[in-house]
Amino acid sequence: MSSKETVPQHPTDRPRVAIxxxxxxxxxxxxxxxxxxDGYxxxxVYAGxxxxAEAAAKDITAAGGRAIAVQADIADExxxxxxxxxxxxxxxxxxVVVNAAGRMHLAPLVELDLAELDAMHRTNIRGTFVVAQQAARRLRGGGALITFSTSIVGLAAPAYGAYSASKGAVEALTLILARELRGRDITVNTVAPGPTATDLFLDGKDEETIARAAAQPPLERLGTPADIAEVVAFLASPAGHWVNGQCLRANGGII
Structure with a gap:
C-alpha cells in the first residue's frame, strides 16, 4: 500500500446501532x-x-445492554x-440493518395456493425492498445491510419453488444495491442458510425428513441459529467490511 492510499476509518467513539x-x-x-x-x-422488530421480542430486549437491558422492541409490518413503508x-x-x-424476517410455505407448483404465493412475495420480496430502501437512505458510513436468502435456491428441492423464487429475488438485488451505494462506505450482503433448527424450518416436518436434512452437510447436523448469527455478526463488523455484494451460503458444505 502506498503512502497515499488509505483504509476507511470507521468511527469508534460512538455506539454502533443495529435494526x-x-x-x-x-x-x-x-x-x-x-x-x-458485541456492544450494539x-x-x-417483530410483526406479531x-x-x-420484548423478552429479548429485556434480557439485553438486564445484562447492561441497550435494546428496544418495535412492531412493524416490513412490507409497509x-x-x-x-x-x-x-x-x-x-x-x-x-x-447495521439485518432483515431476518421471512415467510415460507411449501407446496408443489401445481397445488400452490396463489394467496400463499402473494403472502410470501409480500414479505420476502416487497419487505426486503422496503427495508433495503430505508437502509440505503439512512445507514451511516461504515455501515452494513444484511438480507436473507436460502441455500434451497441452489438445491432446487421439490415443493420449494415459490419460496425459492422469492429468495432468488433477494439475491438478485444484493450486488446491484452494493454498486448503487458506491462511495457511501456501506456494504450489502445476503446470507443463505441451509437447513437450520428454527421453528420456520422444523414446522410440519416429520423426524425422518429432519434426519435426512441433518445428514446432507458433510458436518452431518442441522445448522443452529447461533451458527448463522456468527456469520451475520462478522458481516456487520468492521472485520467483515471488505466482503460486499455477496451471497454467503452458510450451510455446512451442502453446496
Whole structure:
C-alpha cells in the first residue's frame, strides 16, 4: 500500500446501532443477542410475536445492554420508516440493518395456493425492498445491510419453488444495491442458510425428513441459529467490511 492510499476509518467513539427485523424468534432473535453481546444498541422488530421480542430486549437491558422492541409490518413503508425514525431518535443513528424476517410455505407448483404465493412475495420480496430502501437512505458510513436468502435456491428441492423464487429475488438485488451505494462506505450482503433448527424450518416436518436434512452437510447436523448469527455478526463488523455484494451460503458444505 502506498503512502497515499488509505483504509476507511470507521468511527469508534460512538455506539454502533443495529435494526434486526424478525428479531423475536429463530435466527433473528439469536442475531439480536449476538449483536448486543458485541456492544450494539439493538432495535428488535417483530410483526406479531410481541412477548418474545420484548423478552429479548429485556434480557439485553438486564445484562447492561441497550435494546428496544418495535412492531412493524416490513412490507409497509410507513411502518418501516417509523422503525428507522425510532432508532435514530433513541440512539442517534443506524449502522447495521439485518432483515431476518421471512415467510415460507411449501407446496408443489401445481397445488400452490396463489394467496400463499402473494403472502410470501409480500414479505420476502416487497419487505426486503422496503427495508433495503430505508437502509440505503439512512445507514451511516461504515455501515452494513444484511438480507436473507436460502441455500434451497441452489438445491432446487421439490415443493420449494415459490419460496425459492422469492429468495432468488433477494439475491438478485444484493450486488446491484452494493454498486448503487458506491462511495457511501456501506456494504450489502445476503446470507443463505441451509437447513437450520428454527421453528420456520422444523414446522410440519416429520423426524425422518429432519434426519435426512441433518445428514446432507458433510458436518452431518442441522445448522443452529447461533451458527448463522456468527456469520451475520462478522458481516456487520468492521472485520467483515471488505466482503460486499455477496451471497454467503452458510450451510455446512451442502453446496
Amino acid at each position: 434486526v427485523t424478525g428479531g423475536s424468534r429463530g435466527i433473528g432473535r439469536e442475531t439480536v443477542r449476538r449483536l448486543a453481546a 444498541a439493538v432495535v428488535t 410475536h410481541r412477548e418474545p 410507513q411502518q418501516v420508516a417509523a422503525v428507522f425514525d425510532t432508532a435514530e431518535s433513541e440512539y442517534g443513528g443506524i449502522d
